[in-house]
Amino acid sequence: MKREEEIFIKRDVLEKDPMKGRDFMKQFKRYGAEQKVRILREILQNGKKTSEVSEEYGISSVTLYEWQKQLFEGAVDIFGSKEKGSKKLQTKVKRLEEILSVRNELISELVTENITMKKKRPGEI
Numbered sequence: 001m002k003r004e005e006e007i008f009i010k011r012d013v014l015e016k017d018p019m020k021g022r023d024f025m026k027q028f029k030r031y032g033a034e035q036k037v038r039i040l041r042e043i044l045q046n047g048k049k050t051s052e053v054s055e056e057y058g059i060s061s062v063t064l065y066e067w068q069k070q071l072f073e074g075a076v077d078i079f080g081s082k083e084k085g086s087k088k089l090q091t092k093v094k095r096l097e098e099i100l101s102v103r104n105e106l107i108s109e110l111v112t113e114n115i116t117m118k119k120k121r122p123g124e125i
Helices: 003-015 033-044 050-057 061-120
Strands: none
Touching: 033 050, 033 061, 050 061
């Protein structure tokens, strides 16, 4: 059997799932973040069973449980970041205020020097 024939046969087998009679390659879908949240809400808020949602959307229950795991891990980061973020934000604001204060002092010194230099020049305003 030639290499091209092997590839064609393997591709033909992958394109059709003989057990279910549907396209194998079309089975996999990508869901965006908003779609995942909407689907998970049906389970978490509306009380639907995971198996029902799995059948309705054609998503494996393992995938749904993985999405739930990701959701809750992300929630911990979101709630935890507010406390950490506010301290980091306060520190950053304080540091920037110090930088602005130093900058303003330097500008004031330069303006003062400029004025005194202009006064020393004869014949100029």
